[in-house]
Amino acid sequence: MQKQPLALVPPAQAATEKVVSGATSPIYVTQPALPPLEEFMPYLEAIWANKILTNGGPFHQQLEKALCEYLGVQHLALFSNGTLGLVTALQALRITGEVITTPYSFVATAHSLLWNGIKPVFADVHPDTLNLDPARIEAAITPHTTAIMPVHCYGHPCDVQAIQKIADNYNLKVIYDAAHAFGVQDAGGSVLRHGDLSVLSFHATKVFNTFEGGAIICPDAKTKQRIDHLKNFGFVDETTVVAPGINGKMSEINAAFGMLQLQYVGDALAKRQAIDTAYRAALHNVPGIRCVQDAGQQVSNYSYFPIMVEPDYPLSRDALYQKLKDNHIFARRYFYPLITDFPMYRGMPSASRENLPEATAAAQKVLCLPIYPALTLEQQDQIVAVIREAAV
Numbered sequence: 001m002q003k004q005p006l007a008l009v010p011p012a013q014a015a016t017e018k019v020v021s022g023a024t025s026p027i028y029v030t031q032p033a034l035p036p037l038e039e040f041m042p043y044l045e046a047i048w049a050n051k052i053l054t055n056g057g058p059f060h061q062q063l064e065k066a067l068c069e070y071l072g073v074q075h076l077a078l079f080s081n082g083t084l085g086l087v088t089a090l091q092a093l094r095i096t097g098e099v100i101t102t103p104y105s106f107v108a109t110a111h112s113l114l115w116n117g118i119k120p121v122f123a124d125v126h127p128d129t130l131n132l133d134p135a136r137i138e139a140a141i142t143p144h145t146t147a148i149m150p151v152h153c154y155g156h157p158c159d160v161q162a163i164q165k166i167a168d169n170y171n172l173k174v175i176y177d178a179a180h181a182f183g184v185q186d187a188g189g190s191v192l193r194h195g196d197l198s199v200l201s202f203h204a205t206k207v208f209n210t211f212e213g214g215a216i217i218c219p220d221a222k223t224k225q226r227i228d229h230l231k232n233f234g235f236v237d238e239t240t241v242v243a244p245g246i247n248g249k250m251s252e253i254n255a256a257f258g259m260l261q262l263q264y265v266g267d268a269l270a271k272r273q274a275i276d277t278a279y280r281a282a283l284h285n286v287p288g289i290r291c292v293q294d295a296g297q298q299v300s301n302y303s304y305f306p307i308m309v310e311p312d313y314p315l316s317r318d319a320l321y322q323k324l325k326d327n328h329i330f331a332r333r334y335f336y337p338l339i340t341d342f343p344m345y346r347g348m349p350s351a352s353r354e355n356l357p358e359a360t361a362a363a364q365k366v367l368c369l370p371i372y373p374a375l376t377l378e379q380q381d382q383i384v385a386v387i388r389e390a391a392v
């Protein structure tokens with residue numbers, strides 16, 4: 001059969017063509033870090049040669065091992081994305097009833113509960129870290145509570161000690177949505193070691209991406225085995241199915257890409273750190289702009305650069321967001337709207353604004369500025385100039 005030439009316009013190019021009106025090219029909140037294409041070819045050739053495309057093939061096994069070493073964790077199960085990781089983590093620990101979680105996150109956090117028939121109970125965040133406030137967790141516990149699902153928002157670690165203490169007192173499980181926390185360390189090592197399970201995302205927008213992907217970090221081999229069964233339809237062997245599992249497996253292409261990405265992630269993190277430092281230096285004396293501080297972690301991943309647009313800044317957050325947009329700079333209001341503003345959650349008693357004053361205030365003030373390894377100093381200057389312009 002005659003091979004048809006590829007006629008598709010790549011989506012990114014199509015989007016760019018629509019957005020660019022003048023000479024300035026758009027600056028998005030993030031841009032995926034990609035290794036040189038030619039370096040990926042040998043990986044593809046290996047896959048074409050062995051014809052193993054999925055089902056825990058050699059690259060899948062290599063990447064699990066390499067990530068355990070890189071992250072400093074004991075056991076890790078790869079997934080096709082972080083959301084299926086969250087859904088499966090809840091299944092693995094047989095979580096039911098109610099789970100206490102944060103409204104200040106990407107919607108997948110709470111959606112993973114609904115997909116398991118679990119009722120999310122929202123508790124407020126701490127105004128400094130924007131992470132679930134341990135002081136608000138206890139009041140949300142009922143006889144139906146079985147677990148807590150906090151998020152290390154922006155890669156800033158939660159108050160893990162306080163959360164664990166509550167979990168121990170009430171015999172609750174803790175599953176961390178660690179989608180933002182790749183490579184983050186506290187004084188004792190990886191933040192991913194905390195709780196019963198932690199779930200990473202390797203989505204295109206994340207610090208370490210495999211196009212799509214994710215992983216569950218677990219403390220012991222037995223739990224990993226259960227998770228591995230669950231992500232493969234519940235199969236234990238050719239003829240035995242032990243649970244109503246799902247297809248959450250990462251393909252060999254994604255895993256091979258992850259192996260290559262790992263070689264570049266150190267460089268990507270160093271570039272992110274330099275951008276973070278430059279933003280802080282340039283914005284520290286702009287009245288009404290507050291850079292969100294980290295949570296005292298030992299090693300950061302600089303995955304986001306959130307600022308708070310306070311009342312003494314001449315523009316509202318949304319006006320600044322629009323002004324940046326007018327200058328082809330696409331900052332994002334992560335996290336606005338709150339999860340609790342979406343129709344499937346807003347009727348829940350714990351979703352009321354009175355229950356969530358800090359999260360509600362943060363959602364009105366926060367703006368995440370562009371940060372990614374390829375962001376140039378000139379582009380950063382452009383972004384800072386737009387923010388400064390309104391303040392003079």
Ligand SMILES: Cc1ncc(COP(=O)(O)O)c(C=O)c1O
Nearest residue numbers: 081082083106108179201202203
């Ligand atoms: C906090 C949080 N949780 C979960 C997810 C879902 O991960 P994925 O896109 O890999 O399914 C994301 C991001 O995409 C996220 O930011």
